[in-house]
Amino acid sequence: MKILVAVKRVIDYNVQIRVKEDGSGVVTDNVKMSTNPPDDNAIEEAVKIKEAGKASEIVAVTVGEEKAQETVRKALAVGADRGIHVKVDSALEPLAVSKILKKIVEKENPDLVFMGKQAIDDDCNQTGQMLAAHLNWPQATFASKIEVKEKSLEVTREVDEGLETIEVNTPAIVTCDLRLNEPRYASLPNIMKAKKKPIEQISASDLGVDTSSRIEHIKIEEPPKRKAGIKVASVEELVQKLKNEAKVI
């Protein structure tokens, strides 16, 4: 079985986001970038399945600018066998990314495609489901547990009401929740070894996919600020404030 894992390079989750003054976007210059956190879970799960002898190859793919390659390199360092970097000049919408990934799936013929359930930059939560639609494959989103069976997967999904379990026939798309597993750190020897693993570069324009932008970003602004609060000295004071000042209890 072959697993394709899609990863995205985003601003690190610990970075305090700053909005550009001209309203055109957020500051990314000299800002720490990392792999989108749930994409790390996607890689980890693929590696665990391979370690359990149920997968033969893991291919990591990213769609992004030149430096997005770092994300693929990191995936190689924790256990992916080879990488694909689809180069684009600017950020694409999930619809365009899903079309590019479809081309990669057609080329690679994986049995499973894993990726994070949501990217923490645009918070769209679309790409996996869109890819599943383009391929007419089943989708198991927000996965917190995956059991690999003969020709199917049993996936436990985190939903609003609690947990839901579905069975999807392979080939299938799985989008991963942060609780799926605990991503490992790459060891130094594995980081060195990863440098020798191949990363194929493909230009998005060679794939013959319409990546035009359909959504105009008119303005990016800071959210309204909350007015500064106060510290209370005691529980008694807190309850009085909630009762008589805020009038919420």
Next chain:
Amino acid sequence: MSVLLIAEHNNKELKSFTLNAITAASQIDQDLHVLLMGHNADNVAKSLSEVPLVKKVLHMDNEIYENYIAENYTSGILKHAEKYSHIVCSANTFGKNLMPRIAALLDISQVSDIIKVIAPDTFLRPIYAGNAFATVKSNDNKKCITIRPTSFEAAETTGGTAEIEKVDAAEKNENTKFVSREEIKSDRPELGTARIVISGGRGLQSGENFKLITDVADKLNAAIGASRAAVDAGYITNEHQVGQTGKVVVPDLYIAVGISGAIQHLAGMKESKVIVAINKDGEAPIFSVADYGLEADLFEALPQFLEELNKLNTIQK
């Protein structure tokens, strides 16, 4: 223009977030139709028809819709998509799972998680865990939109007399099967719609200690939330998680106990009307969004808090 909204329900009753989505959808266009896909869900169809903002209910009844499988829903929705300028649903796990599959097959770039309708093609949506707001304009001919339910009031539920039209089901998808659902039943208010939410974090130190939270929740008739750290540590189950990848809540009162206030948690609660933080670390980021901060050991403060609440003559429910 007309809008098609996909209803979320459990075949017995409508999920309350659908009512918030109805309000947002009606701001896009008054000609609002709701598609109800379910099995033996006539009562849900009837209650939808009584929502004054709803102009028509399309009712697709088939056993394949008994459980919500995105693949089955999608083919049913696509049968009707052509007639509508907008297809919308709520941005909870239901809509997040479903809408992109529809959008991709219609070759539409979806607008996710809107918090404001500026014009029928222009919306406000949070990005970067709510640390920036984007005003976006969709240039597709048709729009696929998910709506952050807590950013819109729930629609009125009585007085309407919309027509209910029975429509045919689509074909079944054989590749996805429902297996089971673990739904945690609770008499408490729902986290997404509760007037008061009290949440615990890693500071609670164990699942047993969450009893300190539940005691206060009982007194205030509050819903119980949790930080991701508390859920990851196994103190409480996932459906309580508030944050960027959990639930977004906007209660009148949010009480954060033993929660440091990571960006990802703030994303889920910082629009609450009044925020209280109880934390022994005075430097914790949660204090930066709190209206009332109490720097204290929660193991002392929570029992005292309950005691003070018991002293009050009346408590708003």
